Amino acid sequence: MSPYSTLCIRFVQVLVPLACISAVVPSPIEARDTTTPAPIVVPASQNFEGNDGPWSSFTVRIGTPAQVVNIFVSTASYQTWAVAPQGCTSSDPAACSDARGGIFNRNQSTTWTPNSPLPNATNTFALSLEENLEGYTGAGEYGFDTVALGWEGSGGPSLNDQIVAGIATKAFYFGLFGTSRVHHVRLSDSAEDYVGLNPRPSNFTDYTNPTPSYLSSLKSQNMIPSLSWAYTAGNQYRLNGVLGSLTLGGYDTSRFVPNNLTIPFNERDIRDLTVNINAISMVSADGGQPSNLLPNSIAAYVDSTIPWIYLPVEACKRFEDAFGITWSEQMQGYPVNNTLHESLTTHNASVIFTLSNSISGSGPSVDITLPYAAFDLVMEPPFVRNSTRYFPLARAANESQYTLGRAFLQEAYLIADYERRNFSLSQCSWVENAQQRIESISMPVNVTASEVSEGLSSGGKAGVAVGSVAAFSAFAFILCFFVIRRRRQKRAQNEEKDSDGSGSSAELGVNEQPREIDGEPHLGQELDGKPSRGQELDGKVCLGQEIDGKIHFGSEMEGSNKYAQEMAARDVAAAEMGTKDVAAAELPA
Secondary structure (H helix, E strand, O other), X not given: OOHHXXXXXXXXXXXXXXXXXXXXXXXXXXXXXXXXXXXXXXXXXXXXXXXXXXXXXXXXXXXXXXXXXXXXXXXXXXXXXXXXXXXXXXXXXXXXXXXXXXXXXXXXXXXXXXXXXXXXXXXXXXXXXXXXXXXXXOXXXXXXXXXXXXXXXXXXXXXXXXXXXXXXXXXXXXXEEEOXXXXXXXXXXXXXXXXXXXOOOEEOOOOOOEEOOHHHHHHHOOOOOOOEEEEEOOEOOOOOOEOOEEEEOEEEHHHEOOOOOOEEOOOOHHHOOEEEEEEEEEEOOOOOOOEEOOOOOEEEXXXXXXXXXXXXXXXXXXXXXXXXXXXXXXXXXXXXXXXXXXXXXXXOOEEEEXXXXXXXXXXXXXXXXXXXXXXXXXXXXXXXXXXXXXXXXXXXXXHHHXXXXXXXXXXXXXXXXXXXXXXXXXXXXXXXXXXXXXXXXXXXXXXXHHHHHHOOOHHHHHHXXXXXHHHHHHHHHHHHHHHHHHHHHHHHHHHHHHOOOXXXXXXXXXXXXXXXXXXXXXXXXXXXXOOOOOOXXXXXXXXXXXXXXXXXXXXXXXXXXXXXXXOOOOOOOHHHOOOOOOOHXXXXX
């Protein structure tokens, strides 16, 4: 081998590993806050409200000066919605504003910025939340404003330039705070009256300009330890009323009974919190033989946006036989008169949901038990003419409608971890005067804060590193090859001049190929996905103070849930935005 070949090979062998290391090791120039923040506990409002519950609400402050409104938590949404002035008209009762949790008037906020400030641009978009269910329609007027959690002086976080939608539709009667994270839904197809727990970004026209959700903004500003949250709806019937509980970046161990079930996110981001219901049974208070209420196992979406539990028609008919309830086409539900209510209260039967992450029921499972009191709800106008008790069960038209709504979450504690892509459901614990015990959910050990805020998951970072190294190696190899070849040709020409021309090109080595470079893997080609251990949550999200992690990073890059798209700029040209046939009269200027 010629000296040039040896030198070139040594050059590649030294520089390629250096390129690998530089591709995966963060630059020391990058400024990064390494302090791990504590979880944020969002205080409940102390009120039970709504026209289909009542339910424990939460307080948010929107705009400058702050306008206080009460909202419900939506585990499916990723935005903040509040009732606009158009939501209470002269035809509504005088107490409409209070009944809907308060009004947010964008014209009274000095920090309100419309989605598009261009002349004649529309800022009104159709609402798409619960599109798979009947009756949930309407529009919202979208813009950006300051959103703070909790009442004044509660110490809750305040973020500027957050997506806010003002709504008028009665379909979503209360405002919402969403917890979801990374599903790309066009605002031209959607608008919600919620606060965003879901960390999905919002897209006003396409998937290239998403705006981060409230949860993602908290994480990118290092205000919570991870993209995670825990929630239970609370209820009025236990311990003289138990308020809802919402923790961002952690969970409250005093609120649930640990179990060993961890459920991976559904591959469809729009139904990420999907669990398998393997059995539903009714057990009477006197301990009689349980009744089977579910013919076959089903997969259901956990969604606190709505009160209903949507089940197959055959399962609903078994509920009808067991509880003596009757379906009302007019109400599209199960009204309960006073006589039936007294009978059901006396018998006090319980309904047990057996959940797992497998349709077959194999592996770990958990039972969530709901007493009859969890189904004893009240419907108020405008959904009905007069106040009416109802049983929050609904007939599903197809499997896309199977849902465990807010009624179910009165007795279940839900923890979602968007970095490990898993969640858990546990039976709520009812210990009187229990002291709050907040635990953090840490980021997986190989996911840095910059990766979360800038976009790529660890799998994506590894792919970029490997691609960069491959490209560098190819360039170095080609460069060396041509340098060696040119020098050999020149030397051959010089030797021909000094010889009698009898030598062949093969003897001079012109066709000699360079030796292959060792292809052993380099640093950073694969990233270990084992989550850290300790008292912070690791992977399995619902096991108390120490939880084992089993979800690998590979699943983070499936579907459209890619961090890389999350932090793009929000500005969108008005000409790009559609309205999905929204009537302008619904939300007048």
